[in-house]
Amino acid sequence: MDDLTMLRDLGRTLEHEPPPSLVRQRQRLLEGARPHRRLPRLMRGWVLIGLAAVVTAAAIVVPVLILHPRSAQVAVNQPDAARPIKELNLLVLGVDRRGGAPGDVRSDTMMLVHLPADRKKTTVVSLPRDLMVLIPPCKALGETIPTHLGLINSAFTEGGSSCSAKTVESITGMRIDHVVEVHFTGLKTMVNALGGVEITLPKAVKDKAAGLDLPAGKQVVQGDQALAYVRTRHSLGDGSDLSRIERQQQFLIAMFKKVRPVLADPIRLPVLLHESSKAIKISPGLDARAMFDIARSLATVESRDIRSVTVPWRPYPPDPNRVEMKQPSADKLFASLGGTPPKKAGKKAR
Amino acid sequence: MTVPTTAVPRDSDLIADSRTEPEAFAVLFDRYAGMLYRYVSRRMGPEIAEDLVGETFLVAFAGRSGYDLSYADARPWLFGIITNLVSRHRRTEAAHYRALQRSPIEDVAQSDDDRVANGVTARAARPLLARALAGLPARDRNVLLLVAWSDLSYEEVAQALGVPIGTVRSRLNRARRKVRAVLGDSNPMHEEN
Numbered sequence: 001m002d003d004l005t006m007l008r009d010l011g012r013t014l015e016h017e018p019p020p021s022l023v024r025q026r027q028r029l030l031e032g033a034r035p036h037r038r039l040p041r042l043m044r045g046w047v048l049i050g051l052a053a054v055v056t057a058a059a060i061v062v063p064v065l066i067l068h069p070r071s072a073q074v075a076v077n078q079p080d081a082a083r084p085i086k087e088l089n090l091l092v093l094g095v096d097r098r099g100g101a102p103g104d105v106r107s108d109t110m111m112l113v114h115l116p117a118d119r120k121k122t123t124v125v126s127l128p129r130d131l132m133v134l135i136p137p138c139k140a141l142g143e144t145i146p147t148h149l150g151l152i153n154s155a156f157t158e159g160g161s162s163c164s165a166k167t168v169e170s171i172t173g174m175r176i177d178h179v180v181e182v183h184f185t186g187l188k189t190m191v192n193a194l195g196g197v198e199i200t201l202p203k204a205v206k207d208k209a210a211g212l213d214l215p216a217g218k219q220v221v222q223g224d225q226a227l228a229y230v231r232t233r234h235s236l237g238d239g240s241d242l243s244r245i246e247r248q249q250q251f252l253i254a255m256f257k258k259v260r261p262v263l264a265d266p267i268r269l270p271v272l273l274h275e276s277s278k279a280i281k282i283s284p285g286l287d288a289r290a291m292f293d294i295a296r297s298l299a300t301v302e303s304r305d306i307r308s309v310t311v312p313w314r315p316y317p318p319d320p321n322r323v324e325m326k327q328p329s330a331d332k333l334f335a336s337l338g339g340t341p342p343k344k345a346g347k348k349a350r
Numbered sequence: 351m352t353v354p355t356t357a358v359p360r361d362s363d364l365i366a367d368s369r370t371e372p373e374a375f376a377v378l379f380d381r382y383a384g385m386l387y388r389y390v391s392r393r394m395g396p397e398i399a400e401d402l403v404g405e406t407f408l409v410a411f412a413g414r415s416g417y418d419l420s421y422a423d424a425r426p427w428l429f430g431i432i433t434n435l436v437s438r439h440r441r442t443e444a445a446h447y448r449a450l451q452r453s454p455i456e457d458v459a460q461s462d463d464d465r466v467a468n469g470v471t472a473r474a475a476r477p478l479l480a481r482a483l484a485g486l487p488a489r490d491r492n493v494l495l496l497v498a499w500s501d502l503s504y505e506e507v508a509q510a511l512g513v514p515i516g517t518v519r520s521r522l523n524r525a526r527r528k529v530r531a532v533l534g535d536s537n538p539m540h541e542e543n
Binding site: 015018030 | 383
């Protein structure tokens, strides 16, 4: 074997197949060579979606945790009593209604947020909705659906947020303390409570079907326009779900920027809390005091203290449009967050 | 129904079209993004590969008006761009090779008999090759890896790097000599030769 042949063999073992997310780079190209802010060198290697998700989750989590009409009053009146802060795992679901039927809702965004007891580093793990996982038995309409292989977001459709939590618990071995559902429809009230959110459009968008009519450039959007902006798939981006997710995340980053100063504002906070509570459902519920404690512990979190990752994945062999967790890196990640991922079948007797 | 008479557009046609219709450039992406990803994932690992492919096409797009349309095949041009981008990330590449040198040799599936039959496997040579690659000057490594890991001919490598073909040959020879020296240092197979 000569050196060139050995080198070629080495190359083959090192090669990776292009991931489905490469389509983002196509999108980047189509958006033109317009100048973009360069990420710091260290961060550039991160998967883009993960980076955006970092801030996204913060954007959601911060208001979410404090969003309860009752907690609003408590939050301003409670003395700052020291209380032990526990480690906390939250499953954040972005939920949107499809079609007209009341039960026809889907969870399009899934993020696992791990807050260690000292709250110094928050980790956000994005779970792509096309992730194939084993969905444990869940009760739906009185019937139990047995364990089966399915898309992770179908757990929500089948058995609601508790089934999503059960599924995530079973694949990660982490205990989910609370599931936080964020409804897009409620998003607009939050945006209004914040006084609008700033977005930048590369070109003007007019989409009658989506109810969108926005000029190009930097602008502040409110209410329905904001909702249409985050929801539309066809008049912005390349029409793919990936580009929409990215847009939603950018939007939430912008929201986070507006939320942070409000957290410290005793006058505006209750208003925001009250409005936001309409967009959010937490189960099992948190009592006002618990939420206040969590909110306080989060107020010191800066976006740079948040580590964001997408669960290590690779294309799902039977269907390249789907993905599956890449092992052992996925299990390692969960273990680092205090989870005990399930051992491979047969290895561990229960 | 008619027999389609239009041939698949050449890369140069697409680039020409993209000067007036930027969207045409996306076809080039669809053609070559996978190929570039595979190549750069070998050199840099998958974490950064995606971003580098994206940057390559942004750079190419920005430079499309300067493309010499007499070259029908855009691959050398794209490989040239990505090679330049790789050199900006020398530390990442070096770290990649360092990690390879440390990675354990997992030939558990192979029995000792197989091993004898096949001689030293490529996997066993992996840490040595990684060390050799890490030790090469960047311009020699660029030539060696384009020759070994892309499908470009010597002439196309020369075009990609903007150097005469003689330079490609001399750099390649020098690089291979050094690789062989590293392998020969501790590779029993080569000592027998």
